[in-house]
Amino acid sequence: MLHAEGPLLSINVGERETNAVDVSDVLESYIGGRGVATRLAHERIPYDVDPYGSENRVLFTTGPMQASKMSFTGRMNCTAVSPLTEGLLSSNAGGFMSRHFAATGNSAVEFVGESDELVVVHVSDQGVEFEAVPNLAGATVPETVEYLDSEHGIGADQTAIIGPAGENRVRFASIMTSEERAFGRGGLGAVLGSKNVKAVTFGGDSAPDIEIPDEQMEIHREAATDDHIMKEQGTVAVMDLANEVSGLPSYYFSEQTFEGVEGINGSAVASKKYKKGTCSSCAFACKLPTKDDERGIETEGPEFEVAMAFGSNAGVDDIVDVMKSNQLCDDYGLDAISAGNVVASYLAAEDEFGNRELIWDLVEKIAHREGVGDTLAEGIDRTHEKLGVENWTVKGMDFAAHEGRVLHGQGLSYAVANRGADHMYATFYSVEYPLVPQDQAVDPEGTLGKADTLIERENLMALNDSGVVCKFSRDYMTPERYETLFGVDFEDLLNVGARTVTLERHFNNQRGFNRDDDRLPYELPDFETALDEYYAARGWTNGGVVPDSRVPP
Template identity: 30%
Template sequence: MQDKSLFGYAGQVLRVNLTAGNIKIKELDEELARDYLGGNGFCARLLYDMTGTETDPLGPENVLIFAVGPLTGTSWPHTGRFEVAGKSPLTGIYGEANSGGHWGSELKKADFDTIIIEGKSKTPVYLSLDNGKVEILEAESLWGEPVKKTAEELSEKHGTDKRKVACIGPAGENLVRFSSIMTGDYRAAARSGLGAVMGSKNLKAIVVKGDKKVEPAKPEKFKELATDARKRIINHPFSKDTMKYGTTILVELMNEIGRFPTKNFQAGVFEHADDIGGEVIASEYKEKDRACYACPLHCENFTRVTEGKYKSSGKVEYETLSSLGSRVGNSNIEALLYANELCNNYGLDTISCGGVIGFAMECYEKGIITKEETDGLELEWGDEEVMIELIEKIINREGFGDKLAEGTERLAKSLGEEAQQYAMIVKGQDIPAQDGRAQKSMGLAHATANRGADHLTAFEVLSEVGFNEEIVNRFGEEVLPEAADRLNPKYKPLMVRDGEHFCAILDSVTVCKFGTIWPPALYFQDFAEALTALTGINYSESDLRKIGERIFNLERSYDIREGISKKDDLLPDRLTKTPAPKGPNKGEVVELEEMLQEYYKLRGWDKESGLIPEEKLKELDLEGVASELAETVSFRNI
């Protein structure tokens, strides 16, 4: 039952030890809820406390944490998301992924805010959560099955629909280091390789089913605020295209400004962008609109290729159109949609999948990799058949695919120093579909993200197309015109830091950033008012800013404990030393060091080492973390 002192929460934490077969349910800690909100905040706090430098990401000692936030399952718009975290098999540092759909809201309705999974089952199993009742059930018959079939069988067995099944495909079972956790409607918690953590535990799926209601402390006020938020999102001038195209429209927009990574970031302009963009998808392949829980934008464009060898169905996002399109030189949209479904159904992060294939293609182009090493395949740019064959090899860890399944960083190291210059990674994770030379804030954000290269940790979009009014409202008139100029590094550290704190809040309450940040319809104060009405706890804008900063610094502390410092806040030389060869950003590089120094200053971090001073952690109520990190010589000498 919901603890009435914790309005907005289910009030329960589920802890499952698969080694012992133990199931424990405990009350949600009220202090944890106040200080970290939920979702991302819960993941950061629990993962820091429950794992350490000795934890093997693929060992039974690693934990897998699923968490939702107080807004999840309410009438607030865009509240269908969930967070999942563990020590990353891809990077060896803080690992976290986020997914939309309906699974997160159903977890809340099933009477849980958080699931903590420990240990390893001797045989394949899955979890069933039904209105507070939890069972560990055998899954041997499901092992080896793709996502779609797994979800269909479990939803039929448990009397729910496939959207409420989170599972892994064969890629996760085979411990591919960039495998994803999928829900049955092809929503992906893709980054950090957490599908491999789930696979290492012999955990095939989690089925959730519930009908509990989330009770606001002030129902009428919360309803009023939620209704207003929904209207502001729908009425934003950018929302019309968002509803029509989803993220696919970004292909044309990003290509136009030179931010669309092509041939492993050799350029930011793809001459065939129109062949794989939002317009062609909407006019020729879109079948219907679908929406996540409580979403007014229904941006999930369901596509279908009805005939031919690339017959497929599913949903596709901007990142995939880049990673399996321009990044590997592929302009065949039907092959791209087929490859996308292949990754979704077998459980691969499309960003890292396209990243490692693009890296291999460039190494082949440069003569670093030969046909003898690729099972006889010629890794030519734009060869969609080779791309698809490589994806299949990765899923099954077959031949050359076994090396690709280890990820770009490990493959690059195995090939030697020459190859490593072509690895488009940060902290071991493949850079997503933003060429930082075309938007300097994205370059900085990739370098500072705690889970490795990531655009959603900060999601700085105000300088992307020049949202001048929002820039002035948030940072003052004095930052114009430089702040609105995507090619000018000035003020970008300020905007990235702000975005990192705001995104930490959104991922903790758990709300989608599409429609909240893009377009920029809501901000800190809106969520402070919503949380106050929902939880009965009086949150101010400054409270949320501090919580966002606390969460981000805690994640950074996790990475510092693993050896991360300024030396790792880097971008590949291609982005900082090689000017963009063509497009509207021709001649540009990312002025990373200049921005990093200002960024560290704003954060109160040491500018030489990138470490967090003890007093800064104490200021954020992280005294225990400060004490632990202070034991290292490098930290004491700041």
């Protein structure tokens, strides 16, 4: 089976010590990326760790496909215990860092301990250097990028950076790479901030020589020549469809359609797109570099989830306003989905929907934990009672845009996902809208009988995150192509995903998670029976717990 190669580089930022660990057995079993990081975290992070404690570990990992020239492979994984959900969580980012990471010669790099001063950690195939950077305290992501470029000649594509939000331990702070791409959901930027690590740089000339089958170039050619709407509108292309089926969260989830949708939809974003945007080696080019010359705003995006969070959910119908919110989140190092949703919760409490100046002020206050921003920086789950609004979260994570009250399988997916209400854990929405061929589509009504499909999709997404392969490759990566590229039966590959999901669940079980946490703030038909079906199909107990006999090696 094709897998990543190289040691785990363990970096103790408190002791300024490094250690290379042979993890070849883990690589052979879990491929790379999320699978390898989950296995290592399960072994190396104490179950009772404080997310901000020195014993929590931030694991960066990539996979074998980063040795390819194939489209959909410019991504990598980051894993830690999340300060937002309190569970083990992996986040995935695109951009251009993954191949610089691979060039260090490591399959995984972890950060543990806590530095007594703010540092940048430079990781290369020549070793590790620690640079004290008190001058960067409170610096934005662009300011940090400028410093690394001017002082070291290190470009944004080689960097993982936290902004003020990460330094201030905002529970949904992101780690930014390539300046505008994010390890977003779950607050892993706050974990890096708790270790006093402002930035990490990667580089070298020691990428492993992994032979990738020629099928990669056929997939690459198809990605380059296919006329796909995402190349013009990104993920926002689905917004009109969501609105038409009453599946667009609006006004802090109190409504499911938005009368101002034309101001923030795919066409609106496309009207502000000024060039192509992509990730490393990818010809699909679905990213959205946008700007508005009149107001001097330039950003990348917003994607659908952000256009929902800072758009319809906040009562904002101007795409340029949403672009500015997106830009602020990137600059400060905030997950734009969670930032938009928690701002929308405050707008609901204060009856201030559509107040763009207030929105931008709140984003800045959250990043710096100033005034009410200190409260909102804790996230919806921890502040909803104080605000007097409903708790629109699962396991502490707020909802993505794909509406589980309409797409019932997606709703079930939100409930059982180890990561909380994140749409990418299974991408079940894609088969319910549907965004796939009709023979793969699933009726969006009802929850019964969907467990097997949900499990297969969770396993497939975990496989993609281990490869590492972008989830938007769904129209190109057939089971036969997975088999050709990875050199093993498709079912064996899905089993890697199954073991990864089970390890996440087992780790979280040890932290107290069980069926009581697989809850939604709304009712779905036959929900409890659907949970029973899901647990039974996974081989877990009826309480949502992994039996000791089912913990993967």
